[in-house]
Amino acid sequence: MSASTNGSLALYLAGTSKHSWIAVGTGTEMQDSMMFIVYGDKTKHGATLSTRYSTGENEPKYMSNMNPESNAINESGFFTVDAHYQNSSSWMQHHIDMSSSKQPFIFALGPKLSHSNGGSPTATIQRHVVYGRFTMDMTKAVSDSAPSANGDNGTWIRSGASEAYGVSSDYDVGSAIHAVVMCLAFVIVFPLGALLLRFVSVRVHYMVQLAASILVIIGLGTGVYISTEYNRTKNYNTAHQIIGLIVFVGVAIQLILGTVHHVIFKRTRRATKLGKIHLYLGPAVLVLGIINAPLGTIVGQRSQYNIPYAVVVAVLAVLFFAARVYIWRSTKQNKTIEENVGSEGSDGEAQVPLHMLNSTTKLT
The missing domain is CATH 1.20.120.1770 (Four Helix Bundle (Hemerythrin (Met), subunit A))
Structure with a gap:
């Protein structure tokens, strides 16, 4: 990540495409976090970057006013995104402390699915299966010039970021x-x-x-x-x-x-x-x-x-x-037997239904 003092932000994000989506967010928790979520589209090698805002432990909402210039791909088992946000100083000041040497971030991975989430930035995503935290030294990411890649020949290299910690598995x-x-x-x-x-x-x-x-x-x-x-x-x-x-x-x-x-x-x-x-x-x-x-x-x-x-x-x-047919046939058969047994009675004697018979009942 690289930022300029005029409010522009360059973001490079890469992660395994074995999971249905990958995400990085600002802060130590989902509450009030600005999140950058990447998932596959309907094509074989395409990907979508969706910038969303999270209000808590639920699916973040897409921010329609956050439309970066981005190039997102899905190749060789990895999602890769190179994005540039213009005039983003208002939300950066609220979510990222550019003077912090240990700016907190969160990350998450979605479940492994056989289908894509589609190409829409508003596409629904499932609950994460892995999540954790890391920090970045933002003092090394800010400059007066336009933000750009920090490696040779326009490439990005990891710099100023800590190892992941607090990594946990999750299940819906x-x-x-x-x-x-x-x-x-x-x-x-x-x-x-x-x-x-x-x-x-x-x-x-x-x-x-x-x-x-x-x-x-x-x-x-x-x-x-x-x-x-x-x-x-x-x-x-x-x-x-x-x-x-x-x-x-x-x-x-x-x-x-x-x-x-x-x-x-x-x-x-x-x-x-x-x-x-x-x-x-x-x-x-x-x-x-x-x-x-x-x-x-x-x-x-x-x-x-x-x-x-x-x-x-x-x-x-x-x-x-x-089972219902068996019950119906059994009931019909028992009814027939009861009628036959009852017809054997004579001289007005009480007829005893079969289902009322027991070991002490005698027919005369």
Whole structure:
């Protein structure tokens, strides 16, 4: 980095392109940091420099008034950027102390992805996987002349910069938890609870569905947290977020309807309108929740998981419907047997349904 007293700044930045993006920012933390972020474009050897401002531990926002003359490339496994900012004294004075021999900087590396972020300077980026700090002696970077490369023949060499320190690995735990608990709830637990209603009892059905609802609440909480981290999700206007909120409301209504219906039915032994709504609303909410997962991977730039997800859902769907057919046939067969057993009664004697028989029950 090189700066002139008239407010011009020359920046050279290079780093591995094995990561989806690389970045350097001013200060000791992301709060109030001016960041220079580089990522690949849609071409094989191109790259994009995006100057952004960070307000905290979330995705920095693009500064449209910061348009440097730059040359960014992606060759031989490295991003390389040579940029010149004109009339930048106002933000330099706020973010960089040109008289400091140990001006603090931060750096970060994005996750390793198979696709590029696109060529737009406003392109969304994922949470970093590595970050750290270093310092630079800015007293050696300032001159009265126009800023330029500090090496021979217009090349840049490292000068006045410390070794990196405070280097740490990072992982987007919130996104992982959100994906796991939501998929677990809608692909496995909710369908399992529906089957247990036929196989076991209403009580077990209720407990399993309650457990699934708790998973959905956890998923909602992590989803809200994740939404604060990225510019594309802060306004809750993506299809995934909108459908997700609808699904959450549906789950809450289902839980209430099921509980109230069971209480009334237990007292009156009569079907209720709430029960009918519960019967049809459940599958609708379940299907909507299953469909919403691939929309989430698109928002999270993880669409490579959609095919494996679809395969798992398809296999479990086949098993689920096979179990339902088995239940239907078993119920029909038992009903036929009960009718046959009942028809053997005579002289007005009480007919005993098969499902009420036990080891102490005798047919006469």
